[in-house]
Amino acid sequence: MAAEERPGIAVAVVVRGGRVLMVRRRVPEGELAWQFPAGGIEPGESAEDAAVREVGEETGLAVRAVAPLGERTHPVTGRAVTYWACEAPSGTAEVRDADEVAEVAWCAYAEVAERVPYGLHEPVRRYLAGVLAR
Template identity: 40%
Template sequence: MPQRDVLAAGAVVFRPGKRVLLVHRPKYDDWSFPKGKVDPGEHVTAAAVREVAEETGVHVRLGPPLSAQRYPNGDRMKSVAYWTGRAVGDDDVSGYLVNAEIDDVRWVDFDEAVELLTYPHDVDTLREAARRRRKTHALVVLRHGQARSRKAWRKDDRLRPLMAAGRLQAQHLVPVLAAYDVTRVVSSSSTRCVESVAPYADVTGWKLELEDALSEEAATAHEVLRVVDDLVHGDEGAVLCSHRPVLPAVFDALGLRDPDLEPGSMLVAHVRKGAVVATEIQSVR
């Protein structure tokens, strides 16, 4: 039976002036992007943010996704998921403590990066990233986690809670939303949606904004458009949590095809100047 790929994640991080963040690994004497293996049970988005922080000291938020790399790694194959990235806060790397794994970290101009990168596949990734480097913010459209059965629930459906599996999904969602620097948490007022995003709001301290207009009982196309329009034309990363029957109206407001999300899954829309420029699907278990 073929062995599974080694899974890794990283980011091509830009700063103003089309400067990109590179690292040097003395073990291989190569220049590359900050990246590393995904830990067991870790979400790939969280791994990308963690690896950048560990290898450069810079905390980033993820932007549009890039094509994955896949290449031989000893007797196995290695798959690396990449995103564009931007620093959240200080991007100074002069104080980074070099070590046996990373002995140099630099912001370099795009043309210098093309010359400095060791591997041709990294140059290809850089050129792709350069086309997607402009600043965006994420709008995460989330279908609530796995909830108690509608048929078995005898009370007001708005009070129907998550099952244990759904509560676990809500916990696993925390580092994923953090990877996109979500600072607005907007949810249907129904319990199963609130419980899906409450752990993230609790951990981060961001206000949990409840919207009856995103509930199954009160949603209208006009009100959904109002909520979506507010988030699209803002400049903050945001999550919008709603229900399967309401999500088609959300995606219609975004001008996107409905991806028919499973419970606990999300579409991440990367928005620039009020327009969606890239999307990706993520899920948590």
């Protein structure tokens, strides 16, 4: 199935305590190994709801979407992607979907660039710079 025919992807950018939640994929897709929790938007589901659901499924963390951070065609996967800023007031993130996720980590701003060598979507980068690089 061509990228434009596959469902869109919702991405949750979860920040807490000066760090952002990242997951390492069990099977990398090209350079894409570390990413923010993300997954396909199901029929009838909003991107916002999908972002929240994916965090729970992948890490067990309950989050609340607070603001859209933009959309783009992902440069590595070619998929339509929607980004959401999310809050996680409490709880522990851990690997909950071992078929998809190998590891979870709360990363400082400098670590994100090390884990995402192809670069962040500019609105996401600006958001993280504002909330993490304080």
